[in-house]
Amino acid sequence: MGSSHDTPIDASTDFEELSARLRTQSEEAPGSDTARVTIRSLEEISADSLSELLEAGENDASDPSDLVFVLSRTNAELLTEREFDIADVDELEDVLGRTVQVEDEMPDDTILLLDPDAVDGEEIRDPDAIACGIVGNDH
Structure with a gap:
């Protein structure tokens, strides 16, 4: 086991593809009994x-303590610029009480909160353990 900065979600994952799949998955889920990604x-x-996204995600996940945020580099920078008491990702992790993984490939309009085991590469294994935040025009 390395430092706490190991990426919980495999860094070889195509986060752009994963985000696109998660966003469409919720729209296309047939029937109401299908497990869905929280959007x-x-x-x-x-x-x-x-924090709101975290609350939504925790309600659906079987083990909320495993949830990890994935942010684009731009969004991580926006957060640390805006929040006067958050200087870097480490402090953001303290505030949220969750691991934050910053990925250059993440689209700026999407924030993911997921259990690392809920995805395998771009494959969605456990939609209940995934919450997806879609950012408005905040750029």
């Missing part, structure tokens, strides 16, 4: 909006 619209990138 939330976020007005802006802030610690509060991430």
Whole structure:
């Protein structure tokens, strides 16, 4: 086991593809009995909006303590610029109480919160353990 900065979600994952799949998966899920990804619209990138996403995700996940945020580099920077008490990703992790993984390939309009085991590469294994925040025009 390495440092706490190991990426919980395999860094070889195509996060752009994964985000696209998660966003469409919720729209295309047939029937109401299908497990779905939790989708939330976020007005802006802030610690509060991430906390809201976290609450939504925790309600659906079987083991909320495993959930990890995945942010684009741009969104991570926006957060640390805006939140006067958050200087870097480590502090963001402290505030949210969750691991935050920053990925260059992540689309800026999507924030993921998921159990690393809920995905395998771009394959969605456990939609209940995934929440997807879709960011409005906050750029």
